[in-house]
Amino acid sequence: MVSSVLSVASHSASLPLLETTIKGKSKFGINGLRFSKSSGRISMVATVNVSRFEGIPMAPADPILGVSEAFRADTSDAKLNLGVGAYRTEELQPYVLNVVKKAENLMLERGENKEYLPIEGLAAFNKATAELLLGADNPAIKQQRVATVQGLSGTGSLRLGAAFIERYFPEAKVLISNPTWGNHKNIFNDARVPWSEYRYYDPKTVGLDFEGMLEDIKSAPEGTFVLLHGCAHNPTGIDPTPEQWEKIADVIQQKNHFPFFDVAYQGFASGSLDEDAASVRLFVSRGMEVFVAQSYSKNLGLYAERVGAINVISSSPESAVRVKSQLKRLARPMYSNPPVHGARIVANIVGDPTLFGEWKAEMEMMAGRIKTVRQALYDSISSKDKSGKDWSFILKQIGMFSFTGLNKNQSDNMTNKWHIYMTKDGRISLAGLSLAKSEYLADAIIDSYHNVS
Numbered sequence: 001m002v003s004s005v006l007s008v009a010s011h012s013a014s015l016p017l018l019e020t021t022i023k024g025k026s027k028f029g030i031n032g033l034r035f036s037k038s039s040g041r042i043s044m045v046a047t048v049n050v051s052r053f054e055g056i057p058m059a060p061a062d063p064i065l066g067v068s069e070a071f072r073a074d075t076s077d078a079k080l081n082l083g084v085g086a087y088r089t090e091e092l093q094p095y096v097l098n099v100v101k102k103a104e105n106l107m108l109e110r111g112e113n114k115e116y117l118p119i120e121g122l123a124a125f126n127k128a129t130a131e132l133l134l135g136a137d138n139p140a141i142k143q144q145r146v147a148t149v150q151g152l153s154g155t156g157s158l159r160l161g162a163a164f165i166e167r168y169f170p171e172a173k174v175l176i177s178n179p180t181w182g183n184h185k186n187i188f189n190d191a192r193v194p195w196s197e198y199r200y201y202d203p204k205t206v207g208l209d210f211e212g213m214l215e216d217i218k219s220a221p222e223g224t225f226v227l228l229h230g231c232a233h234n235p236t237g238i239d240p241t242p243e244q245w246e247k248i249a250d251v252i253q254q255k256n257h258f259p260f261f262d263v264a265y266q267g268f269a270s271g272s273l274d275e276d277a278a279s280v281r282l283f284v285s286r287g288m289e290v291f292v293a294q295s296y297s298k299n300l301g302l303y304a305e306r307v308g309a310i311n312v313i314s315s316s317p318e319s320a321v322r323v324k325s326q327l328k329r330l331a332r333p334m335y336s337n338p339p340v341h342g343a344r345i346v347a348n349i350v351g352d353p354t355l356f357g358e359w360k361a362e363m364e365m366m367a368g369r370i371k372t373v374r375q376a377l378y379d380s381i382s383s384k385d386k387s388g389k390d391w392s393f394i395l396k397q398i399g400m401f402s403f404t405g406l407n408k409n410q411s412d413n414m415t416n417k418w419h420i421y422m423t424k425d426g427r428i429s430l431a432g433l434s435l436a437k438s439e440y441l442a443d444a445i446i447d448s449y450h451n452v453s
Contacts, residue, residue: 079419082428121150124347144317147324154295157310162191206393232269232399235427260291271367305342380442400431410448418444
């Protein structure tokens with residue numbers, strides 16, 4: 001509250017004041033002003049309310065979620081939202097998996113309660129998610145060397161892992177791919193964990209800069225946490241080959257680094273749960289201690305349920321118990337305990353052979369639709385563009401995203417002229433594309449690439 005005081009002679013006060021007398025002093029009030037009369041003078045005090053939050057700046061719009069806000073405001077019939085990574089049907093509508101509906105019906109029939117979960121989450125979920133990740137017969141599971149704590153989807157699981165690093169490896173740094181998912185840097189910044197980048201994307205080939213990647217991992221200080229995308233790299237859709245993963249593991253093992261995998265698309269990239277977990281299983285099979293964050297937003301379409309996990313594969317069962325105890329200790333003041341609904345859906349599906357088979361079939365269907373529109377986009381661009389440019393990188397990428405190679409100005413043209421909404425780094429979500437719109441998208445990409453500098 002800010003106050004300003006103005007003293008005037010009593011005879012000049014001609015305002016229609018309301019007066020009260022308290023202990024020989026007169027008090028007046030009018031229009032939000034306060035007056036006091038003493039010794040023949042009137043003191044006028046004007047009060048202006050100023051928020052204590054005046055110094056708080058406006059936060060910038062989220063670069064990904066802000067795309068959807070702009071899309072909704074566009075009135076064009078031609079508009080297309082390729083910004084947010086959420087699966088859509090051929091009619092570009094949200095999709096709830098049939099197997100999820102069946103699992104929810106089972107939960108209703110059983111009359112399951114809404115009691116608090118333990119800090120570490122639902123035991124049946126934690127068992128299922130570790131087995132999906134590593135394989136039920138994995139020695140690390142058999143030897144009880146895996147510490148699993150249910151987290152708030154991939155973001156929350158990464159954040160819990162980051163908090164663990166900050167507390168127990170305070171001198172360590174994290175190495176993040178350039179480019180990476182936009183929230184990775186936010187997560188480690190907020191956890192006060194310093195990070196730097198390793199080369200990943202080669203704009204000349206619109207492919208993987210494998211030599212640059214290896215060189216940067218080699219030059220990082222020993223004990224660095226190397227953040228890796230388990231499959232379907234976001235935003236590029238460019239994954240190392242199995243042979244390249246072997247060499248990456250060699251370097252990380254030689255440098256005594258910590259591999260930290262973000263697995264957001266298991267089963268959703270290739271359509272196979274096992275194939276999409278191969279990179280993680282390779283590192284674990286070598287006896288390395290590994291961090292893995294998981295999410296079920298994409299492969300089960302549980303976007304709003306916020307279900308995921310942080311897994312730490314340790315070298316001994318004793319250390320795994322200690323790690324889990326500290327993850328729980330970090331989670332308690334952060335969010336206390338995780339939500340139960342999505343965890344029960346996962347546990348019910350994985351624990352029922354019939355539902356599990358149906359889930360794998362639906363994952364194959366979703367992954368197949370994305371592969372189909374990817375092929376259609378490539379075919380349309382290749383047939384329309386007579387410049388001789390090689391667009392084969394579209395087919396070499398995997399998962400729901402494609403890194404088009406368009407720069408910011410070209411991406412702006414996609415939106416301003418063609419009403420196609422995407423992130424400014426040139427990433428498009430093929431999960432939001434239909435076969436009917438693939439030619440329109442091809443026209444927009446060709447125009448933006450060739451006619452905008």
